[in-house]
Amino acid sequence: MTLNNNKVYVTTIGEGEPIVFLHGGPGSxxxxxxxxxxxxAAKYKLVLYDQRGCGKSDPIADNQYSMEEEVRTLELLRKELELEQINLFGESWGSMLALLYATSYPEKVNKIFLTAAIGMSATGFKAFEQELLKKMSFKDKAKLFLLDKKMQRGKATIENIxxxxxxxxxxSKDTLRNKVRYNMNSTVNHVIGEDIKKQYYLTEKAHKLLDIPIMVAQGSHDILxxxxxHSLLVKYIPHARLMEIKNCGHWTVVEKPNEINSLAFQFFARDK
Known part of the structure; x- marks a missing residue:
């Protein structure tokens, strides 16, 4: 689809009430x-798209990526799909984008399903990085440091990282055998990552979410x-329902798809 003179790749699966999926990264x-x-897709129309500069979507000139631009893109997509309201399914950074959009256009959101959530402010984003580093072995931290240097010289890729x-x-590391390989735009990851650290603060806008049903499905062993x-997100939107996915890490969709799909079916089927 051409949105604001830029091509954004969109694919749909199934028929029924639409659910718009917001991928993570940023840059995935x-x-x-x-x-x-x-x-x-047995009951819903799944709308999946690549965010600006990601996957098959056009890059932005001069790498002017931002949270604001992604919110704008999502609103343009809603209009192009001629939807009065949208259901959102946000994963990781996509959970933040869902909340950003919903606090900007609360009247345009029907329901929000979040998984691998980060929180309502940059505090969660920074905590995620800190907790990830705590979990890493000294050997892997050293490898990461060297790869980062190589990436700056163009001798390594984000895939290596x-x-x-x-x-x-x-x-469970066995899960990685089932993981689909996909591309990651390191520039988008860095630019929006910096934007998040500087400007992602929604705690003062939490009241705008009061009329929107929200479910959060979080892995028991997620990095967060x-x-x-609960303290980074649900404390600010107490009407949100927090569900723990047992024996699961950050990639709930990959590790426990049956549980996630079951929760999503129930959540989107319920009346408000």
Whole structure:
């Protein structure tokens, strides 16, 4: 679709009430969700898209990526799809984007399903980085440091870095055998990451979410486990329902797709 003179890659699966999926990263792509969420297409129309500069979507000139631009893109997508209101399914950074959009356009949001959530402010984003580093072995930290230097010289890729980080995102490393390979835009990751640290503060806007049903499905062994998400997110939106996914890390969709799909089916089927 052409949105604001830029092409954004969108794919839909199934028929029914639409659910718009917001991928993580920042800098990932819609393929993260596939094939894991496909069972939801039995009842819903799944709308998956690549955010600006991600996957098959056009890059932004001069790398002017921002949270504000992603919110704008999502609103343009809603209009293009001719939807009065949208259901949102946000994963990791996508959970933050869902909350950003909902506090900007609360009247345009029907329901929000969050998983691998980060929180209502940059505090959660920074805590995620700190907790991840705590979990890492000294050997992997050293490898990461060297790879970061190589990346700056163009002699390594973000995929090399993810090969080190991936095992820390799951409860069981066996899960990685099922993980679909997808692209990650390191520039988008860095630019929006910096924007988050400087400007992601929604705690004062939490009241705008009061009329929107929200469910949060968090892995028991996520880098930010349920008890942390309670203080980083649910404390500000107490009407949100927090569900713990047992024996699961950050990638709930990949590790426990049946549980996530079951919760999503129940949540989106319920009347407000």
């Amino acid at each position: 792509e819609h393929r993260f969700f596939l094939p894991y969420v496909k069972p939801l 993810l090969d080190i980080l991936d095992p820390y995102y799951v409860f 486990p349920p008890e942390k998400i």
